[in-house]
Amino acid sequence: MKRGRDEAGAIAVVTALMATMLLIVSALAVDLGNTYAHKRDRQKDSDLATLAGAGVAGKNLPATSGGACATAEYTGPRASAGDQAVKDVATYLTKQLGTNITAAQLTDCKVTSNGEVFYGVPKKNTTGSWSLTANKNQLSLVSPPDHVDFGLANVFGFSGTDVNGVSTVEIRSPKFSTLPFYAFDGCDYGPQTLQQPNNGQSATLINLYAGTEPSPANQNNATLTSVTPNAYPAGTATGTLQPIDIAGTNFTGVTDVGFFESGNAVPGPVPVSANATSTPFTINAAGTQIHFNDLPDATRGVTGVQQFWYIRVKKNNQWSAVYIGNGPNPTLNAPKLTIGTPPLLCGQGSSTGNFGTLLLSHAPYSGWDDVGAANVALGLTNTLAIYPPGGPADGTCSSAQTTTVLWPTDGTNCVDTDTGMSAKVATGGFLGKGSSAVAGNQYLLKPRNLTKCANGYTAEATTVQYTQTINNDVLTCFFTDNSTQIADVIDENYPGPPLISASIYDSPRFGYVPVLKIQPAPGGSNKYQIIDFRPCFITDQPPSAIKGDGPLYTSGNSINGITTDNNGVKSVQVIFLDADALPNPPVKNGTVNYTGSGQKIPLLVN
Numbered sequence: 001m002k003r004g005r006d007e008a009g010a011i012a013v014v015t016a017l018m019a020t021m022l023l024i025v026s027a028l029a030v031d032l033g034n035t036y037a038h039k040r041d042r043q044k045d046s047d048l049a050t051l052a053g054a055g056v057a058g059k060n061l062p063a064t065s066g067g068a069c070a071t072a073e074y075t076g077p078r079a080s081a082g083d084q085a086v087k088d089v090a091t092y093l094t095k096q097l098g099t100n101i102t103a104a105q106l107t108d109c110k111v112t113s114n115g116e117v118f119y120g121v122p123k124k125n126t127t128g129s130w131s132l133t134a135n136k137n138q139l140s141l142v143s144p145p146d147h148v149d150f151g152l153a154n155v156f157g158f159s160g161t162d163v164n165g166v167s168t169v170e171i172r173s174p175k176f177s178t179l180p181f182y183a184f185d186g187c188d189y190g191p192q193t194l195q196q197p198n199n200g201q202s203a204t205l206i207n208l209y210a211g212t213e214p215s216p217a218n219q220n221n222a223t224l225t226s227v228t229p230n231a232y233p234a235g236t237a238t239g240t241l242q243p244i245d246i247a248g249t250n251f252t253g254v255t256d257v258g259f260f261e262s263g264n265a266v267p268g269p270v271p272v273s274a275n276a277t278s279t280p281f282t283i284n285a286a287g288t289q290i291h292f293n294d295l296p297d298a299t300r301g302v303t304g305v306q307q308f309w310y311i312r313v314k315k316n317n318q319w320s321a322v323y324i325g326n327g328p329n330p331t332l333n334a335p336k337l338t339i340g341t342p343p344l345l346c347g348q349g350s351s352t353g354n355f356g357t358l359l360l361s362h363a364p365y366s367g368w369d370d371v372g373a374a375n376v377a378l379g380l381t382n383t384l385a386i387y388p389p390g391g392p393a394d395g396t397c398s399s400a401q402t403t404t405v406l407w408p409t410d411g412t413n414c415v416d417t418d419t420g421m422s423a424k425v426a427t428g429g430f431l432g433k434g435s436s437a438v439a440g441n442q443y444l445l446k447p448r449n450l451t452k453c454a455n456g457y458t459a460e461a462t463t464v465q466y467t468q469t470i471n472n473d474v475l476t477c478f479f480t481d482n483s484t485q486i487a488d489v490i491d492e493n494y495p496g497p498p499l500i501s502a503s504i505y506d507s508p509r510f511g512y513v514p515v516l517k518i519q520p521a522p523g524g525s526n527k528y529q530i531i532d533f534r535p536c537f538i539t540d541q542p543p544s545a546i547k548g549d550g551p552l553y554t555s556g557n558s559i560n561g562i563t564t565d566n567n568g569v570k571s572v573q574v575i576f577l578d579a580d581a582l583p584n585p586p587v588k589n590g591t592v593n594y595t596g597s598g599q600k601i602p603l604l605v606n
Helices: 008-054 084-097 152-156 368-378 423-431 502-506
Strands: 067-070 075-078 116-118 120-124 130-134 138-142 146-149 160-163 166-174 181-184 190-195 223-228 244-249 256-260 272-274 289-292 307-315 336-339 356-358 462-465 468-471 510-516 527-538 562-565 568-576 591-593 601-604
Touching: 008 084, 008 138, 008 146, 008 160, 008 166, 008 601, 075 116, 075 130, 084 116, 084 138, 116 120, 116 130, 120 138, 223 307, 244 307, 368 423, 423 468, 423 562, 423 568
Parallel strands: 181 510
Antiparallel strands: 067 075, 116 138, 120 130, 138 166, 146 160, 166 591, 166 601, 181 356, 190 568, 223 244, 244 289, 256 272, 256 307, 307 336, 462 468, 510 527, 527 568, 562 568
């Protein structure tokens, strides 16, 4: 019988080989783990240095390259050592790494060996060189290398390696609703109105509260020619008298003096009324002058609100006429008292309103009524931006200027317009009704259960208008205290702090409207520069409204800023706000490319 071979020696050899392999693997594992730890730390340093370079709220971006590199390691645009973004990156790295890192070092084109700052996204090619996709809104850093010495792996010929961190920060803007309308400079604060063109017929110039008073033909015969003084500062201290004298004729028998706010598109709110009981006044024997020792000063009365107040008198239970005379230019019979510095209502009562429509395509829709309704209901397909300085002085723009960006491109800053608003656009876009309604029951004021302005701030406020259920939020629902008035947040000189809750951004009645440099001419072929964006809110609340107040009108054809007739939506009333009264928009709804205006949000994107 054949005797078996003794394999003990072979096993010993295999064991020795395996032990050696395990030793090598262990050595590599230790060194690779150490390398990974260094890489992780350097990447973290790179991330934080890049965020530091972007600056607080992205203030150091956008930026442009200040030169070019032409080396074997990198050929392309480079940042400048004098840029604040580069300086801030160098300052952070010096502090964090414990070694002096200079801005010159980070802009010397020695990417891998020295570190480099870029405006855009760098990429290392298979050849070992670097390339760049330039973007002025992005700041990238390839960090200075961290050399990692190997331990046991050095025995096997691996002495060490260099690791870099690569990071990119981009400034973006919060996504918010941009309404497809425009305002123009000087008419972009306070209550304004978009109206359906009405064949050139003149509308009432000033819309004052009508209530149950008789028709204009039956109003009393008093005439009012002036008020002296015609202005006082807002919020005068208690105890300071503010006398006025009202001049006119036929004042004998007057029982009440009313201070009226204009409702712009619809009749304004109930007046602050003075009589023998509330705020006494005297009438001279000739019936030509009414004298107040002091103005009415109720909680939301005349002196507490920055507003234009129009004065009328009542006798025989009839208010005096707002205007005297017929034709296109009647005489105002309600002298104006100015309190504070209220915004001027521009073009009040014009047949096209005070702001108009942007003509911006919206695929796949065709025909301006359908396109406009889609823009209102669904939002714009591309972003808008502020026109850079140095454009034509007359406020127009065209493709002839290199800084012009035309629709449909993100960052469009030069737009085509139309005065007024088509009834089909407004009815389809705001209410989801009519022949231009967007498929799928989509419309701007559709309830979304995102805001809580009803039932003690526990449920969304809704109403029914033109047989459609719509959101019925009011601006004052979002005020952060009980004393703020709308007059406070429409003052273009309001310095802050915010008076409005961030939840306003969830309301379908809130949005931004582009501001043009000049008022577009009707029927013209020009395009116009966007110079700003103004936050606005669709409501009919008066400037005196405070938290807890509802809409001015809650039923009939006019409800909370939307007025309808048999053809659909006739007018839309908005209140333009000062941006300083608002908190920063939240990021929860997403971000869009930063196009030169608005809030900057620096985000790590690489």
